[in-house]
Amino acid sequence: MGGDGAQGARAPRRARSALVNFNLLWAGAVADELVRAGARDAVICPGSRSAPLALALADRLRPHTVIDERSAAFFALGAAKASGRPVALLSTSGSAAAHFYPALLEAEATAIPVIAITADRPPELHGWGAPQQLDQHRLFGGHAFFADLGLPDPLTLSHMRATVARALHHGGPAHLNAPFREPLAPVPGALPEVRNEPAVHHVSARGMPDVRELAGILSRHPRGVIVCGPRDARDDFPAAVRELSRALGYAVLTDAASGVDEGVAHADLILRNEAWARALRPEAVVRVGGAISSKLVQSWVEQARCTIVIHERGEPVDPAHGATAVVAGPAAEVCKAIAASARAEGPLRRLFEGAERRARGALEVAFAEGDWGEPLVARETALAADLLYVASSMPVRDVDAFAPRRGRVLVNRGLNGIDGIVSSAAGAAAVTGTKAVALVGDLALLHDLGGLIAAARLRLPLTVVCVNNDGGGIFHFLPIAAHAERFEELFATPHGLDLEGAARLCGATFTRVADGRALRSALQRTTAGLQMVEARTDRAANVAQHRSLQAAVIAALGDPP
The missing domain is CATH 3.40.50.970 (Thiamin diphosphate (ThDP)-binding fold, Pyr/PP domains)
Incomplete structure (x- = not known):
């Protein structure tokens, strides 16, 4: 994931808790691997069994204590989306972690790295009526990468660190289950000699796909649009889309959450004019980002004979199973690579720009004169x-x-x-x-x-x-x-x-x-x-207000050239 300017800020430095027992050393190693993977923030829910991890995370990352686990999980989701970094999410044992489920399902759907860490009771307390214990293994099923870190053990410390590093490299949400025996507080205990060094560093080296064939296909289909769906990353994608649009003459249709400011913002309203919808019908579509909000625009683009989906994370967006090709890779780089060899003088960019100007003008008048709603x-x-x-x-x-x-x-x-x-x-x-x-x-x-x-x-x-x-x-x-x-x-x-x-x-x-x-x-x-x-x-008036605004834009568009 990309990030914004806040990514460069490290967690504020503070005095670390003294490693007075092995549980704290073990928890500190977990937190160290999170930092090495780029995490800067930890969302911590209060609890006893999770105390060693809470102290370690608060020492090494920027802590945000949230009382309610359901709210905490969505807090972590928003933090990860906004920062472009993995965010740690900690709970105690028992039913607490079950409240993470809705946010982790959303994180899975969009491949957001929310790292849920659930403290657990040791094996001898399971199955015999001890309080606050349940089988937490694969609590979230197949919706999050799962690893059990095992009880703190000098012989497995290196293995634990490697396990955490691998989970963080997986992409998307992960669930790390971390059982502890007492002591849970920073009370003095035995500190054996151990090798406590960083785990192996995981690096992705996926190369750029060869897009020359796709560039040729798009060049042979000059009537095209680029559809930009929701996308969290802060990178040079807007410039890359502009470059591709100029190379082909394709119009750029932008979802509100696409991160692209230049383009057609009012396609949903423009395409309600049937004459314009026919005049603007594309032969080819390039799709980037998640699913768009407008069902009408979605149905319209599905009519194209050729659809290229640029897929970065989550599921590729092709619900009608009509895509010509799905290209896996970073969107900005793929768009630039296609633009380098694709050439066409498509008409839709110019036509959509004219329609957008008329739609924007009609809305400005309508909102200036219209009712509250x-x-x-x-x-x-x-x-x-x-x-x-x-x-x-x-x-x-x-x-x-x-x-x-x-x-x-x-x-x-x-x-x-x-x-x-x-x-x-x-x-x-x-x-x-x-x-x-x-x-x-x-x-x-x-x-x-x-x-x-x-x-x-x-x-x-x-x-x-x-x-x-x-x-x-x-x-x-x-x-x-x-x-x-x-x-x-x-x-x-x-x-x-x-x-x-x-x-x-x-x-x-x-x-x-x-x-x-x-x-x-x-x-x-x-x-x-x-x-x-x-x-x-007023709910009852809302439908009529929408219809009135749609009618104003339809009328302002007039007949297509």
Whole structure:
């Protein structure tokens, strides 16, 4: 994974705990291997059995103590996505680690290196009714690389270090199970002579694939687009995409979380104009990054005769099984290599640029004259944030459709769940030092109240913008909305709660807004620490507002040339 400027910052130096017993020496060796692999941050959940590891991690990495294990795991996920580095995640023994599961599933889907370390009871306490013990081996099944580190033993210290190093090289999430006998505290004990040296250094040397044949294929298909899906890395990919676009005349369609600012931001709206959708239909598609938010754009690009998928991590995005080729390699380098030998004078870049200008102008007029609603909240929040973490469901769709591309946008779109977004945003804020903004719906907020608590305890610079429409607004866009007799009870699920109480619980600054000016003022406020902005909207009016904005863009496009 790539990273941002915060990557170069090492964990703050502090006096290390004295290695007064072998458990502490063993735990220190685990932490040392994490540091050697690039880790700088550790998310630590309180517990007794994990005490040696907690002390070692806090000595060598930047510690973030989070009370709730579910929130802690999403905190680690957000931290790893934002920093581009592995992040350690520690729990005690028993049921605690089971709460890591949802975040590790998301980490698996997008190959994010969250390193879950679960302290465990020794073998003699298993199976005989001892408290706080269960079989923790492969607790997460095949969803995370697993290794048991064994009990601290002078004879196996080198093997343990090698095991940790190998797990960290695996890529994606890993689960290290670490049993300990007492003493768990730093009390004096025997310290045998041992060889405690770094493990073998793992290096990936995957070469650049030969893309000359693919460049030839794309050159023979001049009507093309480059589709940039969600991507966390901070590298020269935007410049590489620009280079490829110029070489072929391909349009660049950018998902809000792609990290690419230059390109077509409003493809979802443009392609709702049937005449333009036909005029812009591509022969070839180059896909990079994760799955895009717009179902309409996804269906449209699947019509192309030729699709090249550049695959970096996670699963290759080809749900219709129509790809011509899947190219494994770093996206920036692959794009540059194709651009070096591909040549075409495709028309779609110019056509899409014209359509984008008209769509952008229509939206500016519509939002200046239009009513308060969820699209406006998404647009204003995206415009104000330098680091925006967006929830799945309606928020990410609204940012993708209605907001210009600016700033850094992170999403948990591997599995499209709405849980853990506040915690993930808190993790991103913690490792970057940037004031982060989380855009969530009310149900996503209620799923992750633990994230508010974590952000408040750690005094993180986080603003949570909550679109409160008292339920699940996305269901109004689905066919089930026509069945009114059970719709509210089973799908919309209104809660009727006053969300200001959640802000008071965490000591957050709270603002309730009901128009664009108030929202902009709240987002510009330089409040330190945790801030919560509640934007109340009307679920029933939301569908009509979306349709009105779509119609405005369709009308502004006119007929294609």
